[in-house]
Amino acid sequence: MADPVNGNARRAKSVDIYAPQWRNFLFVAPYLVIFAAFLVFPLFWGIWLSFHKADTFSSGPFVGFGNYVRLFRDGIFLQSIWNTFYFVFLTVPALALIGxxxxxxxxxxxxxxxxxxxLFFSSSVLSVTIVTLIWRIVYIPDFGLLAMIYGFFGAKAPAFLSNPDLAMIGIAIATVWWCIGLPMMLFLSALQQIPQDIYEAAALDNANRWQTLRSITLPSIKRTFVLVIIIQIVLQFQLFGQPWLMTRGGPNNLTKPIVLYIYDTAFRRWDLGLGAAASEILFLLILVAAMAQYLVTRRKADA
Structure with missing residues (x-):
């Protein structure tokens, strides 16, 4: 006759859902391997390279913070930092408000x-090559679409891509046109989550559109607004394709962002150590800017 005590113990052991199941690790192992190979390892490899005088063929000797000292003595790098912040200032508020x-x-x-x-979202699916080609046609002096529009009024169109004061603004306009779809869709999704009962109650209280927007709509989507700002800061700090294809970083390096500086340094001058140091500076700038924006916006939302 079977022992009922031992049988119950075996059944309890077989259905213990809280017991560690190491084989479940196999389900997440592919993602972890890809994550480590393409994100974690390059991050630490870039930090290691930034402390060495490295080129394409060898890592070279250890130079400590020498690459960082060289960066901050390089006027072009300092100009690229200013260009990147200027571009973010032009695009991120515009994308959030227009979206x-x-x-x-x-x-x-x-x-x-x-x-x-x-129609507004369709521009977001275009590649950067197509977007820059479209806007180069728009900005062509004397023959572009902008020149034709100005010509109807007897005026001369500004030379956006060759004027040092307007080149970054021209790139920012093209970028806003290209990227406006994502903020718009995020805000639409948030707006459609607001219960209609709240608007009906506001209408019964004779609230006008401005009062409804200020007291109901904007407070309800404040988290989405923070999300849009942070996403756009991270994306726009990585500016590369537009200035590379539209101006090559000119005129006079006034449209050269940090990523384009990294590309020129690491893959055209083959100074991988200096390029890695510049990439770490970019990482810190993105991190600080995104966290600062998050903390400021969250503090205002909680006030």
Whole structure:
């Protein structure tokens, strides 16, 4: 006759859902391997390279903070930092505010709103090569679309890509046109999560549109606004394709961002140590800017 005590113990052991199951690690192992190979290892390898005088063929001798000292003595690198911050200042607020305006305007269940949402989002699926080609045609002096529009009014179009004062603004306009789809869709998603009962209650209290926007809509999407700002800061700090294809970083390095400086240093001058140091500076700038924006926005939202 079987022992009922031992049988119950075996059954309890077989259904113990809290027991460690190491074989479950196999389900996440592929992701962890890819994550370590393409993110964790390059991060630490870049830090290691930044402390060495490295080129394409060898890591070279250890130089400590020598590469960082060289960076901050390089006027072109300092100019690239200013260019990057200037570009972020031009694009991130514009993307957030224009995206919010479009979302508020197109948050309707109509066919025309659906068509317009599709049109505004369609630019986001284009590659940077196509986007820059379109805007180079727009900016062509005397023959471009902008020159034709100015010509109707008897005026001369500004030379966006050759004027030192306007080149970065021209790149920023093209970038906002290209990237506006993602902020718009994020805001639309947040707006559609707001219960309609709240708006109906506000209408019964005779609240106008401005009062509804200020007291209901904006407080309800404040977390999405923070998310959009942080995403755009991270994305726009990585500016590369637009200035490379539109201006080659000119005129006079006034549109050369940090990523383009890293590309020139590491892959055209083959100074991998200096390029790695510049990439670590870029990483710290993105981290500090995103965290500062998050803390400031969160403090205002909680106030």
């Amino acid at each position: 919010l305006f479009l979302a508020l305007s197109l948050n309707r269940q109509t066919r025309s709103a659906a068509v317009l949402r599709t």
